[in-house]
Amino acid sequence: GDSVTQMEGPVTLSEEAFLTINCTYTATGYPSLFWYVQYPGEGLQLLLKATKADDKGSNKGFEATYRKETTSFHLEKGSVQVSDSAVYFCALTPRPPGGYQKVTFGTGTKLQVIP
């Protein structure tokens, strides 16, 4: 079945450091890929998405590129802020013929940014 693998957390960075959170996936066909962010006590919010190979999703300084050849969708940000502290989830939605949306989530990576 489909699966998403994220790097283990927690990740602790100093403010203004460069962030990479790795995400790789296993799926048949060409899934859509997403990054969601969860702040403490809240639900998940869409951060960015990419729906086909070589697409780059971006939002709030975060970027991720859909790499079909390496089945990866790594999240990056050039300079993190304390307000970026949250849990980040990589997710995919498959494209089965005539199928319905069934999102597969990774286990989440907790990011802590210290001043």
Add this chain to the structure above:
Amino acid sequence: NAGVTQTPKFQVLKTGQSMTLQCAQDMNHEYMSWYRQDPGMGLRLIHYSVGAGITDQGEVPNGYNVSRSTTEDFPLRLLSAAPSQTSVYFCASSYSSSPNQPQHFGDGTRLSIL
């Protein structure tokens, strides 16, 4: 726009009790789903619905029932609560079941079963 609203936010139950977690969305979304979030396991799909009157099982449906009588509401029922159902439950909706559509989440219900 309220988005996706879940009630209650917190609940403590005794083993064997039943209860209903409420979920409502005001975005006229077709697709709604329930997830549970457990430490180290990410989110797992319990049940989903692609429209009023249509529901189906997800990855971990045992012990839960759902119904979708209106587009707006998608309640989740625990039939006989067990400690293994202690978790954080999230309801989500999306405009359609297209794989390109993101999901919109509620703030969650934190449920403890004693």
